[in-house]
Amino acid sequence: MAETVFFFIFAIIAVGSAVAVVTLRNPVHSVISLMVCFLQMAALFVLLRSPFLAAVQIFVYVGAVLVLFLFVIMMLDIRQASMERFVSGGHFWVIALLVVLIAEMIFIVSRSKFTNMAVATGSRLDGSVKEMGTALFTKYLLPFEVISLILLVALLGAIVLGKKELR
Amino acid sequence: MFDLINMNPMLVMILEVLLICVKVVVVSLILFMLPLPLTYMERKVAGHIQVRLGPFRTGPHGILQPFADMIKLMFKEDIVPAKADKWLFKIAPVIAMVPVFAVYATVPFGESITIPYINKEITMYISDMNVGILYVLAIAGISVYGIILGGWASNSKYALFGGLRSSAQMISYELALSFACVGVVMLSNSLSLVDIVKSQSNWRWNILYQPVGFFIFLIAGIAEINRIPFDMPEDEGTLGAGYHAEYSAMRFAFFMLTEYVAMVTISTLAVLLFFGGWDGPGFLPGIVWFVIKVVAFIYLFMWARFTYPRYRFDQLMTIGWKILLPLSLLNILITGLVII
Numbered sequence: 471m472a473e474t475v476f477f478f479i480f481a482i483i484a485v486g487s488a489v490a491v492v493t494l495r496n497p498v499h500s501v502i503s504l505m506v507c508f509l510q511m512a513a514l515f516v517l518l519r520s521p522f523l524a525a526v527q528i529f530v531y532v533g534a535v536l537v538l539f540l541f542v543i544m545m546l547d548i549r550q551a552s553m554e555r556f557v558s559g560g561h562f563w564v565i566a567l568l569v570v571l572i573a574e575m576i577f578i579v580s581r582s583k584f585t586n587m588a589v590a591t592g593s594r595l596d597g598s599v600k601e602m603g604t605a606l607f608t609k610y611l612l613p614f615e616v617i618s619l620i621l622l623v624a625l626l627g628a629i630v631l632g633k634k635e636l637r
Numbered sequence: 638m639f640d641l642i643n644m645n646p647m648l649v650m651i652l653e654v655l656l657i658c659v660k661v662v663v664v665s666l667i668l669f670m671l672p673l674p675l676t677y678m679e680r681k682v683a684g685h686i687q688v689r690l691g692p693f694r695t696g697p698h699g700i701l702q703p704f705a706d707m708i709k710l711m712f713k714e715d716i717v718p719a720k721a722d723k724w725l726f727k728i729a730p731v732i733a734m735v736p737v738f739a740v741y742a743t744v745p746f747g748e749s750i751t752i753p754y755i756n757k758e759i760t761m762y763i764s765d766m767n768v769g770i771l772y773v774l775a776i777a778g779i780s781v782y783g784i785i786l787g788g789w790a791s792n793s794k795y796a797l798f799g800g801l802r803s804s805a806q807m808i809s810y811e812l813a814l815s816f817a818c819v820g821v822v823m824l825s826n827s828l829s830l831v832d833i834v835k836s837q838s839n840w841r842w843n844i845l846y847q848p849v850g851f852f853i854f855l856i857a858g859i860a861e862i863n864r865i866p867f868d869m870p871e872d873e874g875t876l877g878a879g880y881h882a883e884y885s886a887m888r889f890a891f892f893m894l895t896e897y898v899a900m901v902t903i904s905t906l907a908v909l910l911f912f913g914g915w916d917g918p919g920f921l922p923g924i925v926w927f928v929i930k931v932v933a934f935i936y937l938f939m940w941a942r943f944t945y946p947r948y949r950f951d952q953l954m955t956i957g958w959k960i961l962l963p964l965s966l967l968n969i970l971i972t973g974l975v976i977i
Contacts, residue, residue: 498725498789505782525771529815533778534808537785541804544789544797599768599828 477517484510497543501536508532522599660763664741672897673703679939686943713886718791721883725790730884730891733783736776737898743769744905745831747915747924761924762831769830770822770910774815777861777902780895781807784863784870787892788880799879802950803863803870809957810860810867816965817854820847820972821910834914842913849968851911853961858903860957862896864938866945869953904934 483506490503508531515524606614677692677700684691692699717726747761766772781803788800821843822828825836837843844851860867871879881892908914908930915923917930948956 496722498722498786502725502782502786521766521768522771525768525775529771529775529778533775533781533811537778537781537804537808540782540785540789541801541808544785544801544804 473517477514480510480513480517484514497546498540501539501543504539505532505536508536522602656759657763661742664763665738668738668741668898668901669894671901672894673707675897675900675935676706676893677703678935679942682936682939683943686940707890710886710890715886715888716883718793718883720792722790722792725786726883727888729783729787729790730888730895731783732786733780733895734891734898736779737895737902739776740773740902743772743830744902745834745909745914746927747922748831748835765829765831768828770818770828770833773830773902773906774811774818777899778807778811780899783892783895784880787884788870791880791883793883795877796880796882799870799872799876799882802872803880806860806863806867806869806953806957809954810857810961813853813957813961813965814857814861816962816969817850817857818910819965819969820850823969823972823976830909834909834916837913838916840913840916842911842916844911847911847968847972849964850972851907853965853968854907854911856956857961858907859938859941860953862899862903862938864896864900865942866948867953868947869950872947874947900935900938901931904931904938907934 487503487506487510491500491507494500494503508527512524512527512532515521515527680699680702681691690699692702695701695705717723742763743766745760745762745765749758749760751758784803785800788796788798788803791797821833824843824846825833827833827836863870869879870876871881873879876882881889884892908927912930915927917923917926
């Protein structure tokens with residue numbers, strides 16, 4: 471009962487702040503809304519009994535990624551940036567594409583197995599750090615390593631792009 | 638006399654919730670009052686290091702100086718610059734302040750004490766999370782938003798530079814700080830702060846096994862709380878006062894409160910992670926040992942402040958990325974090899 475109430479509080483704030491991210495004119499305000507959204511997601515992880523994921527969510531996204539966003543945005547010319555709208559009014563095709571994408575997403579989600587998740591699957595981890603580590607390094611070892619390799623390649627790519635003029 | 642076991646379960650639950658509320662209020666009040674003794678201590682330490690007396694006029698040995706400061710800060714005019722982003726300018730000190738208080742939800746001050754008359758055992762922490770240390774590091778990281786936003790919202794170049802420097806510095810040193818904690822976590826096999834302290838009982842303090850980790854933790858910790866020699870965000874020589882240049886009155890006081898509580902947090906973490914928490918010779922209660930160790934660290938930070946000159950910003954980045962980070966990774970590797 472109490473959990474449902476809390477879920478709705480967090481979920482409503484999360485969706486509201488996510489909408490604010492794309493509608494607010496000022497990029498710095500958008501980043502703040504995104505921070506609120508991430509904090510609510512961390513709270514949802516706590517409700518799902520995985521405090522580890524919640525802490526990591528705050529640690530990585532709020533503590534590092536968003537600070538980098540702010541660092542870059544603070545160097546922009548805010549007045550010019552705030553004049554440009556995310557979806558400008560005159561573009562009919564943008565709206566149409568958005569509607570199609572939203573319809574597609576709703577269709578896919580409604581047909582997937584995520585809609586009837588009332589019964590939790592048997593092998594669900596209870597969120598303890600030990601179990602998660604064991605699962606990552608035994609059962610999911612290959613995907614884990616592949617992901618870290620992809621991230622490393624992306625990192626190198628970003629550095630090469632950034633240093634283009636040095637050659 | 639109460640008999641807690643035979644009471645109505647509903648009542649017991651309400652009492653438990655009340656107990657948590659009381660603990661939260663007590664801890665918050667202590668933290669709110671901390672800047673009073675700490676500012677006095679800082680001024681006296683500064684004075685004696687610089688061969689002068691420090692505050693001396695308000696009360697005997699200037700002991701009432703913090704109260705005079707408090708009254709001054711409360712009654713000063715609260716100025717908001719005309720070109721500031723009003724809303725962010727007003728909320729930034731609060732964003733900085735709330736996380737440093739929230740950290741204390743999981744910081745243990747001792748194991749448990751029994752209240753004499755009702756025979757009820759009370760734990761000396763608000764909650765023992767199984768991801769305690771991660772929670773502390775993650776929540777403490779949010780505090781930087783207050784500094785960055787305060788600097789940006791002021792719409793002044795000095796404040797903006799303070800905010801920019803702060804964001805770069807926090808990211809660089811948060812990595813080293815967290816990696817320094819990993820060595821301790823590996824030794825104690827737990828992320829819970831209570832378990833980490835318990836694993837160090839009987840003088841098996843982590844400082845003996847993790848001297849390099851402690852060294853990295855200390856340096857990164859000083860950088861993380863923006864104290865000299867790493868106080869780039871408020872470098873008064875070049876930036877006026879950095880991110881809080883435009884702040885006055887209580888909003889400025891909130892930033893000061895944040896800095897002092899953050900200093901206490903880093904001292905507390907150093908004691909919990911490396912110096913055995915409340916472990917000590919038995920003739921005094923654990924909490925007394927704990928406070929003594931924390932005050933010793935606070936004194937160390939103040940001592941450093943009035944001993945070392947400030948680094949340049951590029952030196953700061955070099956230390957963070959090229960020395961501390963590789964060193965902390967090496968520390969983790971060696972700890973892992975030794976444990977195996």
